[in-house]
């Protein structure tokens with residue numbers, strides 16, 4: 001044990017290593033060890049580590065204009081908003097710096113709309129196991145176990161329903177309900193997908209009861225699920241959407257989007273020092289322009305298929321429970337609560353480590369760069385098989401699985 005990080009306020013246990021460099025799908029630590037990264041800043045680095053697109057956007061914008069104040073227009077703010085509106089079913093955009101901040105903005109917008117048009121209705125229905133961020137109010141909005149009373153008194157006005165159970169939503173509605181907030185694929189909960197029928201019923205129910213349908217696409221948006229936005233997969237149009245993570249490609253950037261009819265803040269109702277700052281907006285514009293192209297999104301879907309097939313082979317070979325996910329947001333369900341141990345084994349593999357995430361005791365989440373190569377996917381599957389060998393040894397080797405092929409990657 002070293003005393004690494006002893007000046008930091010304790011928030012999480014970190015491995016005893018310091019990362020100093022990242023390129024594409026690879027991270028390098030201080031000792032020069034390389035890691036194939038399937039965490040990517042928690043589904044943030046859509047284009048991988050240190051992509052040229054971001055370096056260029058940062059450099060040229062930093063030399064031109066960093067922050068004139070949120071009370072003035074700037075070009076990147078206008079261009080990014082225009083691009084997001086063109087890509088989506090929404091008309092209006094508010095730029096922010098984190099997912100929690102965008103979601104707080106969504107709840108404020110819903111309450112404002114409730115005070116103007118619904119006689120003060122203000123309650124927001126969320127979902128069990130949902131995750132919307134770590135501010136006090138978003139902890140209340142989230143359905144993570146143990147969070148409802150971690151920092152009492154917690155903000156009120158949030159009810160909970162069960163994902164894929166439309167009756168539970170109906171039961172949670174009161175005369176004070178103003179909105180339903182949902183992750184179409186619950187990320188932190190372990191990549192749990194909302195059923196298409198449920199989402200269509202939810203859209204109909206919220207419209208009928210005059211409730212806003214607000215989708216939290218902080219994790220699913222900007223190409224992660226193989227489309228610009230996950231709501232497209234469901235054939236519905238939400239009223240409000242939030243984005244963060246992938247939209248910045250690694251830098252702090254978030255967005256709240258709504259249809260014109262819900263553009264109901266009065267000047268002064270909402271804001272923030274960094275809202276719409278040109279430095280981050282320029283990066284967001286560069287990332288969105290790169291990711292939300294048809295060819296790129298088609299590539300994401302193909303890579304997702306390759307990864308899913310490889311994971312299915314691993315499920316068979318190692319006797320695991322299941323593989324699931326949408327696009328490049330995927331999970332492996334283990335038969336035992338040893339996900340943390342697999343994460344450690346994977347990281348400690350030599351000479352190349354593999355970085356994984358375990359949001360649940362029995363579940364691994366995989367969130368590679370959207371631009372990961374086929375060869376890197378195969379290499380990740382090979383390393384994953386090795387990392388599982390200790391806790392879940394091979395029970396059956398299927399013929400011709402991509403990860404059993406000899407190593408054929410050349411590292412620059």
Ligand SMILES: *Cc1c(COP(=O)(O)O)cnc(C)c1O
Pocket residue numbers: 097098099100101103131132133134183187188216217218219244245
């Ligand atoms: C990560 C996440 C958030 C919180 O975003 P921050 O940028 O960490 O505040 C909110 N909602 C979802 C679905 C997320 O995955």
